[in-house]
Amino acid sequence: MSEVRVRFAPSPTGYLHIGSLRTALYNYIYAKQQKGKFIIRVEDTDRTRIVETAIENLIDSLAWAGIEHDEGVFLDKDSNKTIQKGEYGPYIQSERLDIYKKHIDELLKKEKAYYCFCSKERIEKVRDQQKEKGETPKYDGHCKGLDDEEVQRRLAVGEQHVIRLSLPTESDISFDDAVRGTVTINTKDMDDQVLIKADGFPTYHFAVVVDDYLMEITHVVRGEEWLTSTPKHVYLFKAFGWEAPQYIHLPTVLNKDKKKLSKRQGDVAVGDFKNKGYLPEAMVNYLALVGWSPNNNQELFSIDDLIEQFSFERVSKTGGIFDIDKLNWINGQYIKSSSPERITDLAIPYLKNAGYITDADVEGRYEWIVTMVKSVQEKVSLISEIPQKVSFFFADELEFESEKAKQVLEGEQVSALCDAFINELNSIDEVDDEFTATIFKKIQKQTGVKGKSLFMPIRVMVTGQQHGPDIGGVLKVLGKENILKRVKYVKENIAQ
Numbered sequence: 001m002s003e004v005r006v007r008f009a010p011s012p013t014g015y016l017h018i019g020s021l022r023t024a025l026y027n028y029i030y031a032k033q034q035k036g037k038f039i040i041r042v043e044d045t046d047r048t049r050i051v052e053t054a055i056e057n058l059i060d061s062l063a064w065a066g067i068e069h070d071e072g073v074f075l076d077k078d079s080n081k082t083i084q085k086g087e088y089g090p091y092i093q094s095e096r097l098d099i100y101k102k103h104i105d106e107l108l109k110k111e112k113a114y115y116c117f118c119s120k121e122r123i124e125k126v127r128d129q130q131k132e133k134g135e136t137p138k139y140d141g142h143c144k145g146l147d148d149e150e151v152q153r154r155l156a157v158g159e160q161h162v163i164r165l166s167l168p169t170e171s172d173i174s175f176d177d178a179v180r181g182t183v184t185i186n187t188k189d190m191d192d193q194v195l196i197k198a199d200g201f202p203t204y205h206f207a208v209v210v211d212d213y214l215m216e217i218t219h220v221v222r223g224e225e226w227l228t229s230t231p232k233h234v235y236l237f238k239a240f241g242w243e244a245p246q247y248i249h250l251p252t253v254l255n256k257d258k259k260k261l262s263k264r265q266g267d268v269a270v271g272d273f274k275n276k277g278y279l280p281e282a283m284v285n286y287l288a289l290v291g292w293s294p295n296n297n298q299e300l301f302s303i304d305d306l307i308e309q310f311s312f313e314r315v316s317k318t319g320g321i322f323d324i325d326k327l328n329w330i331n332g333q334y335i336k337s338s339s340p341e342r343i344t345d346l347a348i349p350y351l352k353n354a355g356y357i358t359d360a361d362v363e364g365r366y367e368w369i370v371t372m373v374k375s376v377q378e379k380v381s382l383i384s385e386i387p388q389k390v391s392f393f394f395a396d397e398l399e400f401e402s403e404k405a406k407q408v409l410e411g412e413q414v415s416a417l418c419d420a421f422i423n424e425l426n427s428i429d430e431v432d433d434e435f436t437a438t439i440f441k442k443i444q445k446q447t448g449v450k451g452k453s454l455f456m457p458i459r460v461m462v463t464g465q466q467h468g469p470d471i472g473g474v475l476k477v478l479g480k481e482n483i484l485k486r487v488k489y490v491k492e493n494i495a496q
Contacts, residue, residue: 004218018273030310162198213242285306295314
């Protein structure tokens with residue numbers, strides 16, 4: 001068997017959609033599993049929809065997710081410009097026009113393609129009439145029978161034209177799909193597809209076939225929206241006398257209403273999820289499960305786990321639901337298991353944006369920031385939640401999360417706890433590990449109060465919350481003066 005070669009071939013028309021990231025991921029996993037090659041090709045033949053810097057953003061998004069390709073379009077780290085690497089280039093379609101010209105001439109000679117001079121108005125009129133009759137709207141083949149002399153005359157005067165695929169009449173075209181099995185479509189339900197547009201650029205349908213063949217792509221892994229176009233591609237391969245690759249069409253990523261995930265319902269761009277504080281390994285883990293299921297109940301997968309266990313046989317035929325709650329849970333698991341330093345580094349921009357820390361704090365009090373972030377690390381699902389979770393550290397006044405929390409401080413033992421706590425704080429210069437490790441035992445020894453009656457009031461008088469971060473970390477972050485201020489407030493205003 002020849003080396004497995006797969007490709008991800010996006011158009012530079014904007015952000016990278018989360019569904020496209022999953023397509024790239026499945027290509028990458030399969031290539032790694034089969035010891036093959038993963039190629040990035042840019043399909044930019046639709047010149048009206050190109051967005052500047054879209055290629056750079058796309059490659060950045062793939063790099064963030066840890067999806068590394070072997071060949072194709074790359075970003076040069078020094079210049080931040082696109083470069084191309086590999087023996088099958090160019091990997092940008094707009095740079096391959098001479099290649100397409102050569103191959104369309106071959107199809108014209110074989111009479112597998114023909115010139116079409118019909119105006120848009122005529123084509124729209126024909127399709128409207130077909131719709132009225134309940135027929136499948138498609139091109140009626142009006143220019144298919146033009147003789148060479150007339151074609152050359154019209155070309156010579158510069159008449160605007162396209163070049164169309166010449167499909168056989170009422171012929172079944174079949175192909176095997178790794179997810180859906182054998183798919184058959186009759187040409188009576190297909191259009192004589194435009195291959196070369198009026199501007200001289202190839203359509204997706206023509207360029208993709210030529211490129212997949214010349215780049216020796218063995219497996220085409222793409223979204224199911226291309227399923228109905230695949231018979232045209234299969235026929236084009238046959239028209240050239242080439243062997244078609246193995247096709248794998250992936251189920252669509254759907255929202256909870258079982259409709260295609262779109263910008264109207266919320267975040268769909270990879271950059272949006274990155275900016276909200278999702279970890280790349282969590283996103284990769286979750287996306288792999290949107291449409292694919294392992295043969296056990298495992299939910300957390302490293303990329304190496306996925307490479308080992310993934311198979312197209314277990315990819316669903318039906319759309320995969322994008323469940324944000326499940327993604328958040330998975331992200332939370334990865335945050336918990338990450339080092340406090342990594343989570344701190346990711347949280348610093350959010351903390352600075354909230355006004356809680358400055359560049360000077362990062363430079364001079366980094367360990368203090370780590371301690372603060374670590375204290376809430378197990379309580380967050382997103383990095384972007386960290387400022388809200390640590391806000392109580394920066395409050396000028398003690399804020400209670402509820403009336404019930406405040407009532408904890410109305411117990412008869414609270415005044416004595418405050419006195420003992422103040423005594424211990426006044427006996428030290430700063431809150432350190434020894435203080436946090438022994439403070440509860442010392443207060444218990446002074447007051448005789450223990451268990452929940454001791455721990456809960458101390459937590460509430462320091463944080464305003466009945467449950468929350470590790471209290472030792474909280475005490476170290478707050479420091480002696482802030483703790484004293486809060487305990488004295490409780491003593492003077494709340495304790496009985």
